[in-house]
Amino acid sequence: MAHYTPPKQGRASQLIDVIVLVILTVGALFVPLWLGLAGAAKSVETPVANPTWETLGQTPAQAAQYEALGYTPEAAHDLILARFDYSFSITALLTMIAVILLYYFLILRFSEVEYREVIAEKFGE
Amino acid sequence: MTDVDITSKTMDGMGPHGTKVGLLRVLGPAHVWALGVGIVLVGEYMGWNFAVGKGGAYAALIACWFAGILYTCVAMIDSEVTSTVASAGGQYTQAKHIIGPLMAFNVGLYLVFAYTMLEAANAITAGYLFSVVASMAGYQAPLDQRPFIILVIMFLAWLNYRGVLATLTFNLVITAFAFIAILVLFLATSGIAGGGIMQHAALFEGHELPYGWIGILAAMHFGLWYYLGIEGTTQAAEEVRSPARALPFGTLAGIMTLLIAATLTWYVSSGVLPWEYLGDGVNGSVAPLFDTARLSGSTALVWLLGFGTLFATLASANGCINDASRAWFAMGRDKYLPGWFGAVHPKYRTPYRSIVFLVPIALIFALGAPLDQVITFSILSGLLGYTFMPLNIILFRRKWPLHSIKRGYEHPFHPVPAITLLTLCGVTFFAVFLGYGTQLVAMIGFYIVVSLWFHFWRYRFVNRGAQFTMPWPKPLGY
Structure with a gap:
């Protein structure tokens, strides 16, 4: 294989590359947060009016630890009753699986093309 | 066979010894242990307890052990490959030589983001700790944590800037302190030395598995946090005096240390703190070991675990800066x-x-995102990296069978660890999907976009054959 000589990259172009990467990185985390799609929020489905440790489902031993931590039943209400919702759709699950497989397929395929060039130049053909 | 022997001190295939070609080679096995455990041990001091919230205390214990199996596989696989690919960049350099440039670019980004997000999470926890200490000292108003977050990141970046030996020696001392603090807390509260305060049965009563079996799967998401970062030992490959000995020894000793620390941490925290409080790392227990010490009634334990938490966060952030900067550096060196x-x-x-460039990136996340989201971002990057490892070792053994390159360490039972690791990664992807599916898709979308950017634009600036720097024979099948 003929030896490949890469072009020299100017400073401005290097700077643009870095800016692109930073924007993509920050966007990947913050866009779901800004759009309110971050998920994993817990919610209280059935609030308890005038809560006591008993109505919150706490045994005396559990209630004693909460009191040692400085909580009253009112203050601990949301902390104790909030739950995750693990229901999901099969479509969403299949979509996620497809996205992951597509991703690995893409990088393995492109990597193999690039790798053959590397080996050909390094070891000669 | 080549004329290179990774186990030799003079012909191990590294840059010329004693020259100024590469990074300085000054580290021993203890530093490798300190780097690996130092990054991870903070996972026992904060973050793992989100697993309790996802599935209850028993689910968190099961996740702890299954994640332990996952990371044992990671450590075994990593030890073999790294004892052969002794160069800065760790898994990035492995991928470059074994799978190909685009995979390497992705793995390099996994490393940088996993460690930078972990660094941000550490800084958030350190800021929280300062606010608790201020409150305990009688300060009435809510303390602004942001100056402390900035200070932690800036100070550790400066330390890293000044030199790796001082950085990791500092890590060795504070990591040992943080580990001993966990042992002392266990001995003091479990009844072995002094009065025991554990009440697992009473605290679990009626809440054994609050979400059922799906909660166990969901807990795997944050189960990774007990050990996330142990694979960072490979980043020191170019700076250890004897890579073939120090890297496997330091990494495997590290995972053993962490398995013990993780189990003890679960035991003492779940035996004292109610699961709903323990499992909420934002509104409940941000620092569970510290909270456990607070309920022990011992002022000495409160101070010990307070300093333990602070040291663990500093050691972790310190190691993260070290590792992320090495991966970024290695990618820059290769263009x-x-x-x-x-x-x-x-x-x-x-x-x-x-080192300097990654400081503002860490600050953006430490100051702008909630702890669980930052942790999730770190875990997702780590998880993508762990999924790469089974592919990596299978291709490594296929392209360079055992007789073709001398390894410093050969992991046993191949391909069982690779298959186990791949299976557990699949389970963890599902766990992340339960609640954080949007982040997962957003993150993979990000990696797809940057992969296309790399393949169609950035790769033109990369030398082809010259990036293959290991003195290995031609791979089989090419």
């Missing part, structure tokens, strides 16, 4: 990123430009 990042400091011999 995968602008070559400007591939510079070594003329006096301190550290990748100083990469």
Whole structure:
């Protein structure tokens, strides 16, 4: 294989590359947060009016630890009753699986093309 | 066979010894242990308890052990490959030599983001700790944590800038302190030395598995946090005196240390703190070991675990800066990123430009995102990296069978660890999907976009054959 000589990259172009990467990185985390799609929020489905440790489902031993931590039943209400919702759709699950497989397929395929060039130049053909 | 022997001190295939070609080679096995455990041990001090919230205390214990199996596989696989690919960049350099440039670029980004997000999470926890200490000292108003977060990141970046030996020696001391603090807390509260305060049965009563079996799967998401970062030992490959000995020894000793620390942490925290409080790392227990000490009634334990938590966060953030900057540096040196990042400091011999560049990135996340989201971002990057490892070792053994390259360490039972690791990664992807599916898709979308960017634009600036730097024979099948 003929030896490949890469072009020299100017400073401005290097700077643009870095800016692109930073924007993509920050966007990947913050866009779901800004759009309110971050998920994993817990919610209280059935609030308890005038809560006591008993109505919150706490045994005396559990209630004693909460009191040692400085909580009253009112203050601990949301902390104790909030739950995750693990229901999901099969479509969403299949979509996620497809996205992951597509991703690995893409990088393995492109990597193999690039790798053959590397080996050909390094070891000669 | 080549004329290179990774186990030799004079012909191990590294840059010329005693020259100024690469990074300074000054580290021993204890530093490797300190780097690995130092990054991870903070996972026992904060973050793992989100697993309790996802599935209850028993689910968190099961996740702890299954994640332990996952990381044992990671440590075994990593030890073999790294004892052969002794160069800065760790898994990035492995991928470059074994799978190909685009995979390497992705793995390099996994490393940088996993460690930078972990660093941000550490800084958030340190800021929280300062606010608790201020409150305990009688300060009435809510303390602004942001100056402390900035200070922690800036101080550790400066330490990394000045030199790797001082950085990791500092880590060795504070990591040992944080580990001993966990042992002392266990001995003091479990009844072995003094009165026991554990009440697992009473605290679990009626809440054994609050979400049922799906809660166990969901807990795997944060189960990774007990050990996330142990694979960072490979980043020191170019700076250890004897890579074939120090890297496997330090890494495997590290995972054993963490398995013990993780189990003890679960035991003492779940035996004292109610699961709903323990499992909420934002509104409940941000620092569970510290909270456990607070309920022990011992002022000495409160101070010990307070300093333990602070030291664990500092050690972790310190190691993260070390690892993320090495990965970024290695990609710059290969022109995968602008070559400007591939510079070594003329006096301190550290990748100083990469260290400085990653400071504002860490600050953006530490100051702008909630703890669980930052942790999730770190875990997702780590998880993508762990999924790469089974592919990596299978291809490594296929392209360079055992007789073709001498390894410093050969992991046993191949391919069982690779298959086990791949299976557990699949389970963890599902766990992340339960609640954080949007982040997962957003993150993979990000990696797809940057992969296309790399393949169709950035790769033109990369030398082809010259990036293959290991003195290995031609791979089989090419």
